[in-house]
Amino acid sequence: MSGSSxxxxxxxxxxxxxWETQAALACAEDCDVAVIGGGFTGLSAALACAEKGLSVILLEAQTIGFGASGRNGGQLIPGLRWSMQEIDAEFGRERAQAIFDLAYGAVDRVKHRIAEHHIQCDAKAGHLEAAYRPAHFDAMQRDAAFLAQHFGWEAQIVQPQDIGRHIHGGGYHGGIYDPQGGHFHPLNYALGLAQAAQKAGVRIYENTAAQTPADTGTHVQIRAGVGTLAAKHVIMAADTWTGGIAPELRSYTVPIMNYIIATAPLPDADQLLPSDAAVADCRFVLNYFRLSADKRLIFGGGEKYVQTPPTDIGAFVRKHIAEVFPSLADVPIDYAWGGAVGVTMNRLPHMGRKGNLFYAHGFSGHGALVTTLAGELMAEAVVGTMSRFDVFANLPHIRFPGGKWLARPLATLGLLYYAMLDRL
Incomplete structure (x- = not known):
């Protein structure tokens, strides 16, 4: 979620x-690897590169965690936007296994970083995908059975009559509970990664907007703020800002605006969500929610396909809260915020390489886990180990049609169509 302050x-x-805000770049610097972007992807890439003995400078146009990494729903959902059934049918078993090993292995990478660096980010276990319609539950059960049988990933089928173990509200028709998923405080995770990166030797510059890198073939030159930076390799980790720095990548994603609120602390919070799992339903325009450490409901609902935010974000989200939890229709809302999610045409992350420049963006609202992995894969690729990076880099992608001026309006028409289907 990118967006204004x-x-x-x-x-x-x-x-x-x-967190002590870092000074802006104000002179000429050089390094082995320049990382552009101070979110999960960039921070994990910088940390992993430093651990490999490389000199690293990270440039952040705003502050650490300013974009999606510091303001998302905090839901840790294993896998990608495609089910493993879809991935297996599209790519075959061998490629599907490689994709599974990385996408689902991202859970352990995040848990490892949290434990290794003692990151205090309110991490909790448990994620429920809730069925909005009976047909959704049937599809979920098939997906869960396929995942368990062919890839050994066990999640729990929650029958409609047992949904109250996890949630009282929403009228959901069962779901899938994954104990290996969970939720956390995303900004504190980002700040924890930043502190770990600094300890590993990464030089971080905040409030330093990078211009389009110039690859000379032997090194990459970057103008950033009032300074300059020369690097052997560049890692682009700017997500929805990627197109502004690398225009040739602009048409691979469109920004979708999401809005989230946090209520006042709830005295009956444990009755609403008894297992303390994060919950997301399976509609195209989904509701997603969880409890914070201090028992607030953090709730995201609805999307907007124009970048102008609602006049009152709290009121915009409140109507979705009332649909799920009628008893909270008038609950006090203490915080309301939003931003943009970078979405690709096929909802799979877009990763690749252009000469000495590596990039990863377009996590399509499913990146709280995979971004940490993506950063580490780019670090591997920088030192010449391409095999795991290529698993994601070889995923097929097409540009949104319409060019610079029409791509977003055309994408909006398609998104509105699928959003309409939720209401039928």
Whole structure:
């Protein structure tokens, strides 16, 4: 979720761990690897590169975790937007296994980083995908059975009569509970990665906007703020800002605006979500929600396909809360914020390489886990180990049609169509 600072009046910003803002780049510097972007992807890439003995400089146009990494729903959902049934049917078993090993292995990478660096980010286990319609539950059960049989990933089928173990509200028709998923405080995770990266030797510059890198063949030159940077390799990790720095990548994603609120602490929070799992339903325009460490409901609902935010974000999200939890129709809302999610045409992350420049973006609202992995894969690729990076880099992608001026309006028409189907 990228966005302006007036959209980032978030619960996460209000409860962030201490972080000393880093100075902007103001001179000429050089390094082995320049990382552009201070979110999960860039921070994990920088940290992994430093661990490999490379000199690393990270440039962040705003502040660490300013974009999607610091303001998302905090839901840790294993896998990708495609089910493993879809991936297996599209790519065959051998490629599907490689994709599974990485996408689902991202869970352990995030858990490892949290434990290794003692990151205090309120990490909790458990994620429920809730069926909005009976037909959704049937499809979920087939997907879960396929995942268990062919890839050994066990999740729990929650029958409609047992949904109250996890949620009282929503009228859901069963679901899939994954104990290996979960939720966390995303901004504190980002700040924890930043602190770990600094300890590993990464030089971080905030409030330093990078211009389009110039690859000379022997090194890459970047103008950033009032300074300059020369690097052997560049890692682009700017997500929805990627197109502004690398125009040739602009048409691979469109930004979708999402909005989230945090209520006042709820005295009956444990009755609403008894297992303390994060919950997301399976509609195209989904609702997703969880409890914070201090028992607030953090709820995201609805999407907008124009970048102008609602006049009142709290009121915009409140109607979705009332649909799921009628008893909370008038609950006080203490924080309301939003931003843009970079979405690809096929909803799979877009990763690749152009000369000495590596990039990863377009996580399509499913990146809280995979972004950490993506950064580490790019670090591997920088030192010449391409095999795991190529698993994602070889995923097929097409540009949104319409060019610079029509791509977003055309994508919006398609998104509105699928959003309409939720209401039929």
């Amino acid at each position: 007036d959209l980032n009046q978030s619960y996460y910003a209000a409860t962030a761990q201490a």
